[in-house]
Amino acid sequence: MTDPTGCIVKSRCVGTAAVVYASDYLNKVSGERIERECKRQLDSGCQALVIDFHGTEIVNSIGISILLDIIDVAEKSGAQLVFSDVNHQTIQLFDVLGLTRHVALASDEHEALSLLAQSSAA
């Protein structure tokens, strides 16, 4: 999917879920691209979002702020949200900042999709 800024945001649909791939450095520019893609997926009717952090080394403050926005948007539309393949350092940061209270974590994309499938079945 090409973002209006001309840069490519990788994403794919799996049933009613969408997987959006974060970049190596989650800052204002890349964060806002990901936010736009998540909103687009939700507007298209997807009911669950996976943001895959494979390759994401650093998330800065603006990145955190944007992830909070995505959490808000997902909550408002009743969509489930999972972060997958987050590196250890970033998990610690998410934990200390409280993001892990509002979003599930999975070790990889496959596990994230299984989690979502289980919770839909339940």
Place this chain on the structure above:
Amino acid sequence: MELPTQKLVHIFGALADLGQEITDCNNVQDMVQTSLQLLTGALAIRRSAILEYVPSLNSLCLVASRGIDTSFPQTLEIDDDIRGALLAVSQTAMSPERLSTLHPKLRLLLDQCKCASEGFAIQLFVPMAVRDELVGVVVLGKKATEEPFPEEECEFIQSMARHIGVGIHNHRLVEQIEQRAEENRRLYEDLRTIYRDTVRAFAAAIDIKDKYTQGHSERVGKYSEIIARELGWGEEEVEGIAIAGYLHDIGKLVVERDIINAPYKIDAKASSELNRHPAAGFEILSPIHHPYTDIPLMAKYHHERLDGRGYPDGLTGDQIPLGAKIVSLADSFDAMTTDRPYKRRRCIEDVIEDFRANSGKQFAPDVVVALCRALLKEVSGETRDRRILRILGKNYIEAEKVIPLLTELIAELESPTSLAVGTST
């Protein structure tokens, strides 16, 4: 309680990024929005807003927000009491409960914020001020952890709010400076217009005295402008030479009307009287602080000749300022192409022949070339700007006859031998 190291590193990263954002960003809206993202992202605050104090509206106006909906008030009107109360606790992160004890009107202000936005439970309120002027407020909701803000985090928030306040204040100052600069530019333009209109009025007054050459000064001004532009002068200088053209005969105000309006060629005594006018013009114009240089000198020397046979000082060649050479040619061109009491205007072919005969003696060749080029462009249709032709009138010039004459004269005057004779500097 000490903050975990990782959190500290994250927070300091936000402070560093904030400094960069405030100095680099040209747009205040973007700067405030990004600053709020940095602040909220540093501590994972879910809902927040920054309101800027706008003195002309006596209101706090919403300029940035995160996580709140459109029901949050866009403006909050405040009075001097509220402003004073906020200033008294500026740069301090306070809970709403503590803030409302400071002044009853602050409780009303907080109520306006609370009731409007569902789910925005305000945790901290931070007024921003710079040099005792209220800049705005930062309003913060709960963190993602839902835990209270410890002292260390409040200090960090206060520090960031201080920086954001300075950033907004500086942008405001720059805006004010730009506004003043624009006002000054307009004032300057108005003054220039007044000056130009006054000069034109003078030119009209000069020409009224000489009933046979009404409009002469204005025409000389226009011809001078056209020649200067053709010589590649800058706009400022072109304006200056036009003014010199308008005012070149101002000295005639001291000459007897009968002499100026004589319907026949005047005798030597009257001629001597008339020849006073350039020096008189210099005396009249010198005390005035013109926005352009050398105007009095151009009036003084517009009757000088390259060969030294001019007046009042008998200057030669390079002693004569280029501007004076331009006005001189423009003056002569108008004299040859308008009717006078004792003679009709000459045909253009004769005028061109006169230029040929007198280049290097009376007129500077490069100035003649410039006038010829400008005329050639109009006659040949190379330019749609037909200022010279409009002045000269319809049917005065037959293009087929004049184009070759002008072309030939230009080539002649630009030849190396001709240049050696009398090119101006």
